[in-house]
């Protein structure tokens with residue numbers, strides 16, 4: 001957003017000019033032809049004060065607004081993934097339940113059921129392998145939940161940061177307008 005300057009005429013009226021008009025010929029309402037000065041010379045002219053809430057803040061507001069939106073979307077994605085991982089997590093065996101089941105059997109029954117399990121399911125390392133796979137799945141989920149929670153936090157920080165920055169920039173634009 002470039003500044004607007006007031007090009008004076010000998011009649012006393014002024015015409016608004018912008019830097020990109022440098023060198024152009026304009027006509028004053030009085031009929032006189034005015035040559036727009038160079039950009040350097042233009043800087044010595046009287047400047048039109050920018051009004052708060054005019055084009056200047058709106059150009060950067062679009063970017064900040066989209067940053068807030070992106071931040072919110074990232075946060076929502078992170079929350080969704082975290083909830084998804086949590087809801088579909090494998091249910092670990094309730095150890096108390098298992099213990100009760102084992103304690104309800106006598107030593108001989110336990111031995112017999114162990115022999116039976118061994119006959120049906122094969123050597124004990126099968127269940128160890130399954131437990132390890134389960135533990136690995138739980139571990140992987142915890143890692144991924146850490147990633148998705150970080151994603152959520154990142155989205156919230158981005159949205160909050162862009163919101164606060166937008167407010168600060170608008171305050172800054174207002175105060176600089178008052179200084180002019």
Ligand SMILES: [Zn+2]
Pocket residue numbers: 009010011012013028029030031032
């Ligand atoms: Zn004139």
